[in-house]
Structure formats: C-alpha cells, structure tokens
Amino acid sequence: MINQLSWKVGGQQGEGIESTGEIFSIALNRLGYYLYGYRHFSSRIKGGHTNNKIRVSTTQTLSVSDDLDILVAFDQETIDVNYKELHDKGIIIADAKFNPQRPEDTNAKLYAVPFTDIATELGTSLMKNMVAVGASCAVLNLDIEVFKDVVQEIFGRKGEQVVQKNMDAIKAGYDYMKEELGDQVGAMQLEKGDGKKRLFMIGNDAIALGALAGGCRFMAAYPITPASEIMEYLIKKLPTVGGTVIQTEDEIAACTMAIGANYGGIRAMTASAGPGLSLKMEAIGLAGITETPVVIVDTQRGGPSTGLPTKQEQSDLMAMIYGTHGEIPKIVMAPSTVEEAFYDAAEAFNLAEEYQCPVILLTDLQLSLGKQTVEPLDYSKVEIRRGKLVTEDLPATDSYFKRYEVTEDGISPRVIPGMKGGIHHVTGVEHDETGKPSESAANRIAQMDKRMRKIKNVRFKTPVHKNVKHEQADLLIVGFNSTRGVIEEAMTRLEQDGIKVNHAHVRLIHPFPTNEMLPLIQSAKKVVVVENNATGQLANIMKMNVGHIDKIKSILKYDGNPFLPHEIHSQCKELF
Structure with missing residues (x-):
C-alpha cells in the first residue's frame, strides 16, 4: 500500500x-x-x-x-x-x-x-x-x-x-x-x-465565502480569469442575505461602484486580475484620498498585458503597493492557503473600515483556482469591526463635520450620507478637515501625514507564517501566496541533507512586517526568496525594508508553471 x-x-x-x-x-x-x-x-x-x-x-x-x-x-x-x-x-x-x-x-x-x-x-x-x-x-x-x-x-x-x-x-x-x-x-x-x-474547494470560493461571512453585501466586477469564480459564487449567494452583484461595463466602473457603496455604509468589494487592476488604479487613488474603505481582490496571472491569462505568476506586488499615482495608505494581504483565503477575506473588510483605506487581497492563479482539502471552517473566528464609524446622529450645528479631522492615529471619524450633523465635502482633490478643497501647503502636509500615519501600526494577527526549527539556521526560505506547501516539502528534503532550514511565508506584504522578518533574516546564514516572477519583487521589497542586501538571493520561475518541490530543493542545495 x-x-x-x-x-x-x-x-x-x-x-x-x-x-x-x-x-x-x-x-x-x-x-x-x-x-x-x-x-x-x-x-x-x-x-x-x-x-x-x-x-x-x-x-x-x-x-x-x-x-x-x-x-x-x-x-x-x-x-x-x-x-x-x-x-x-x-x-x-x-x-x-x-x-x-x-x-x-x-x-x-x-x-x-x-x-x-x-x-x-x-x-x-x-x-x-x-x-x-x-x-x-x-x-x-x-x-x-x-x-x-x-x-x-x-x-x-x-x-x-x-x-x-x-x-x-x-x-x-x-x-x-x-x-x-x-x-x-x-x-x-x-x-x-x-x-x-472536510471541505474541498478553490481559493476563489473561499474568498467569496469569507467576504459573505465578513459582511460584504455588494460586489461590482467585470469577468476576468482567474477571478471570475468570486463573482459567480456571490451572484448566487449574496441575494440570499439581501445583497447583490453587478456585472459592470468595465473595471473602472466596478471599482468606483464599490467605492460608492462603501461610502454609503455598505461593505462592498471588487475582484480582478492584473490587467483589471491596472484599470482600477485611478479609482484606488480616489479611495485613498477620500479615505473610503474598499476591498479589492487581485488574482495574479501571467503578464504583462493579456500575457498568459491562464498560467501561474506572482508579478503584481510592486503594482499593488506603488501602482497608484501619488502616495496613499494601502494594505496588501497575501493568504497562502485556501483556509487562510477565507479568514483573510473576512478580515479585509475589518481592516478597510478600521484604517479607512483600500485593502488589496493578493492571490495567484494556483491559489485562486487550485483545489485543496480544507478543515471545517470556524465561523466564530469571524468578527465584524467597523472602526470609527459614527452610528448615532450628531448634535445639530451650523459647522461642517470634520470628516478628515487630523488625529493622533491618523484615523478620522466617519459618517454615512444623510446622518444628522454629518454633512461634509467629498472630493478627489486635496482638502481640509471638512473636505473643502484646499491648496494650502500647511494643510497639505497635515493631511498627507495624517493619511500615511494610519497604517504605521496595522494590527494583523499573523503577518508572517513561521516554520522555525532552528535558532541559528543555515538557510531561511521566504515565499508568499501558493508557494507555501512546495517550500515546506523542499525544506523537509534539505533537512534530510543535513541543512538547517527555517521558513517564513509573508502574509502581509504592505506595510511590510519588518519587526517579524528581521530577526529571522539575522539568524540565518543565507536567505533565499522563492517567487513566480522575473525580477524578484518580494526580495526587493525585503531589501528595502530589512536591508541585508548581500545575504538575500532569489529563486525565480516565470514560465507560467508553478514550482515543484525538486526545483526548490536542488537550487537551494546549490548554495551549499
């Protein structure tokens, strides 16, 4: 047997x-x-x-x-x-x-x-x-x-x-x-x-189910591989809880509709792949400057342009962090299993409302469309946290509501349209605390600092999945998204070869979890980053945030196919 x-x-x-x-x-x-x-x-x-x-x-x-x-x-x-x-x-x-x-x-x-x-x-x-x-x-x-x-x-x-x-x-x-x-x-x-x-499901279905459990009641999207199953799942399920899905005419409309719904107080999302995210970038910038929560799923695939629409790749990291013009606060999450995709999708809506910014849930084709056995989901773990959303009418006043009030933590009180005492301006140009357009240099600095300050201390339960067996390792292997399993299999083989190996899988891409990663990198003789792209994007993000440039090496694959265990095993072994 x-x-x-x-x-x-x-x-x-x-x-x-x-x-x-x-x-x-x-x-x-x-x-x-x-x-x-x-x-x-x-x-x-x-x-x-x-x-x-x-x-x-x-x-x-x-x-x-x-x-x-x-x-x-x-x-x-x-x-x-x-x-x-x-x-x-x-x-x-x-x-x-x-x-x-x-x-x-x-x-x-x-x-x-x-x-x-x-x-x-x-x-x-x-x-x-x-x-x-x-x-x-x-x-x-x-x-x-x-x-x-x-x-x-x-x-x-x-x-x-x-x-x-x-x-x-x-x-x-x-x-x-x-x-x-x-x-x-x-x-x-x-x-x-x-x-x-046990459940047996693809990542996209887990994301859709997680969104549903996390209180999402509206999705606007345009079909695209490998994201379409999220919309298809929610088309069937959202109406059963009073929600709805709109298939829009394009990706721009999808993102702006989701932003509008969130502004109206409804938890809303959109989902796409690389080409669609390129079209959404201006709208994501609008969500950033208006401090409107929105959840966006990016299911990475082979690029650029139409590229390899049905093949594996992990080349959207830099675009998801830096793709918008100007600088806005943004959170980028990266689940590594179907189970994590469920819980992270639900948590994305909490983070979006707590930090009042776009939250991007980053997956890849292998995770989105690959099917995995999943242990029964624990719905009691799903919370609904709405941050600084004001839920009661405010006192009557002749003054506008300070929707963009400068606060110590960078997060301002938020109201939904029609609330008594909550009237304010909303505009995509720079504005003062009430939302009124302002080009004052002092105001610009105050509002920029406020927006960027809010994500300095993002609370995320497991920013790095750690498989740490050694206080001092010969090798630290780092990855994100669907490479987790293949890395751990290669890790077992390297241990059998007598090499001491630790594994860190990054689940919060931005803001980067420097405090969690730095000790792991410092305690390893060599560091190798495994990723499905040609330029080593995660490795470069690590270098920007933790240094140790000479220590960090890359194992890259960008032919449209996922990594196999022997590929990581053999290339890591060559380092010794």
Whole structure:
C-alpha cells in the first residue's frame, strides 16, 4: 500500500477533463484523504491541451508532486506532453480510440482502454470520462460505490436513468481495467483515509465565502480569469442575505461602484486580475484620498498585458503597493492557503473600515483556482469591526463635520450620507478637515501625514507564517501566496541533507512586517526568496525594508508553471 498518489487526467479542453478530475477527487475527499489539485488549461473556451493533476495523501498536502503515478490520457498529446513526469513504475491509461503510443524513453506501462467505445455502447460517448474514472479505480482497488453519491449530486437533476448510466460507465471501466491488470489489481492501493469530513474547494470560493461571512453585501466586477469564480459564487449567494452583484461595463466602473457603496455604509468589494487592476488604479487613488474603505481582490496571472491569462505568476506586488499615482495608505494581504483565503477575506473588510483605506487581497492563479482539502471552517473566528464609524446622529450645528479631522492615529471619524450633523465635502482633490478643497501647503502636509500615519501600526494577527526549527539556521526560505506547501516539502528534503532550514511565508506584504522578518533574516546564514516572477519583487521589497542586501538571493520561475518541490530543493542545495 502507498500513503500518497499523484494522478493526472489530460485531453482537449471541452472534453470533460475538469469534470473527470472533479468526480475523482470529490469521492476521495469524502473518504478522508487530503487532496491538492492544479489545473493546466488554455486561454480559450474549447480546444487546446488541458490537464488536471491531483495529489492524494493520508496527510495534509499543499503542493503538487514532482512525479506522477497514473496518467489518464484522452489523446496522444497528453502522453507526449506529460509522460516525463511518470516514474518507472507509473501507469498510462489511454483511450484505445486514438491508438496510443508509449514514448521509447519511459518505463511506464501503457494500458489502452476503449473509453469512447465502452461509453458509446452504454448510450453516449460523453461518458468516456466516467469509464476513465472506473479504470483508475481498478488500479487503486477502490470500491466504485464511493462515487454513487457524487454522481447523484452532479447528474441527479437529469434523472435516475442518467445517474445509473454514469455508474454503469464507471463499472464498465473498472471491469475492463481489472481484467487487463490481472494480478496487478490494486498495484497502487492507498492506505485507508481517516473518513473525516472536510471541505474541498478553490481559493476563489473561499474568498467569496469569507467576504459573505465578513459582511460584504455588494460586489461590482467585470469577468476576468482567474477571478471570475468570486463573482459567480456571490451572484448566487449574496441575494440570499439581501445583497447583490453587478456585472459592470468595465473595471473602472466596478471599482468606483464599490467605492460608492462603501461610502454609503455598505461593505462592498471588487475582484480582478492584473490587467483589471491596472484599470482600477485611478479609482484606488480616489479611495485613498477620500479615505473610503474598499476591498479589492487581485488574482495574479501571467503578464504583462493579456500575457498568459491562464498560467501561474506572482508579478503584481510592486503594482499593488506603488501602482497608484501619488502616495496613499494601502494594505496588501497575501493568504497562502485556501483556509487562510477565507479568514483573510473576512478580515479585509475589518481592516478597510478600521484604517479607512483600500485593502488589496493578493492571490495567484494556483491559489485562486487550485483545489485543496480544507478543515471545517470556524465561523466564530469571524468578527465584524467597523472602526470609527459614527452610528448615532450628531448634535445639530451650523459647522461642517470634520470628516478628515487630523488625529493622533491618523484615523478620522466617519459618517454615512444623510446622518444628522454629518454633512461634509467629498472630493478627489486635496482638502481640509471638512473636505473643502484646499491648496494650502500647511494643510497639505497635515493631511498627507495624517493619511500615511494610519497604517504605521496595522494590527494583523499573523503577518508572517513561521516554520522555525532552528535558532541559528543555515538557510531561511521566504515565499508568499501558493508557494507555501512546495517550500515546506523542499525544506523537509534539505533537512534530510543535513541543512538547517527555517521558513517564513509573508502574509502581509504592505506595510511590510519588518519587526517579524528581521530577526529571522539575522539568524540565518543565507536567505533565499522563492517567487513566480522575473525580477524578484518580494526580495526587493525585503531589501528595502530589512536591508541585508548581500545575504538575500532569489529563486525565480516565470514560465507560467508553478514550482515543484525538486526545483526548490536542488537550487537551494546549490548554495551549499
């Protein structure tokens, strides 16, 4: 028996590849296994190679694996593109329809299974993916009955006959592959899962759910990969609690609508990817100078311009911190797991209102669209904190309300439109304490200092996720967003090589957590920063905030693919 499995299904986009992986992984999740999935797909609706790689384990896993145990192929391209990931005892299960050929430079065994023909005999070739699932079950010696509830949930609305046909397809695939395997049935049988119920979700769904739990009642957005699922989730859920989603004509409208809703006292958000954030920048500056709370999600992808819209990258850090013209207070958060994405999304609304500034929740494609097993969420951890929002009518007065009053902590009292005694100006030009436009040099200095002062002491529960095993380390590995799991796996291997390794994952990008990071950097002989971009943006931010320029090195990857454990392990080892 084995304690983890790496399984991948591939074919042409639109062929049911995603649903194949979905059905396979949901069933295994319900058996109590931990899963981590990553989809490789093309930036088109139909056609082009796509695959879904799923890691199944009896213990928590937060990264894809280096190698591959089983490759399920619906075309020859899938074999040609992915076979090098297979280890020597790996298996290729391919549709016999395309006369699959095994490359000469692999020892993996090829089994040609007539997915399409079996499915067609049962009623429709569309069920070939279910035949493939059944064939995989034979290799794992997995009882196909575990798929019954999943199939019922997915196809139940189409009638019991459709449900039964799909189960028949799974059984037919299982029986055919069982005969082909002979005494090798269960050759990759997994140790039993613990049977505990856990969630299995993508980061975008966790963000949307976190926003809902955090009191968000309005979202304005324009569809864009890889952020669209946030809007799609909230379109279904917000109306159930009296909220709404508006699909706007463009990204500029989306951001300004969200700002307007927040000004009106409603917790509101918008979400996009790099190109959309570029369009939102002027509006983000408006939120900064008017000190209006707003939550903005940036799901990073390959750039610049349209770039690689369906591929992994982490190249928006500098833009998110410094992208607006002029200088405004801003908070940039970076969850590293799907679970953190939920809690951070809820907390973003608190920070936005407490510090009265834009809060950017930064993710990347791997975190936004990759699926992870998540422990049951604890809703009691979610707080609603509205900062200095005035909730009672103010005394009648002939004077304007000092909405931008200069205070010691930089945060002014805030009112919503229509409040008695709360009348004030709101403008995007520099203004005095009541919001009235002012070009006075003394006023400019006072208002700028006030705005920037407010984020000097941002209270964030875990600005850095620390895995610190040594008081004095040979190496400190630093990362952010989705690289957490792959770094920790590489860390384990480096420890086995006799290298003392600590790990710091930055969860608050701006304002940078210097006090938390500096001791870790000082106590390490070498520091390496792992990031999916070409210029080492996080490394440069660290150098600006903590110094130690000569000590900090980078491991960079910007080909559109996520890091694999062996890449970080080998490159770190080269430092010694």
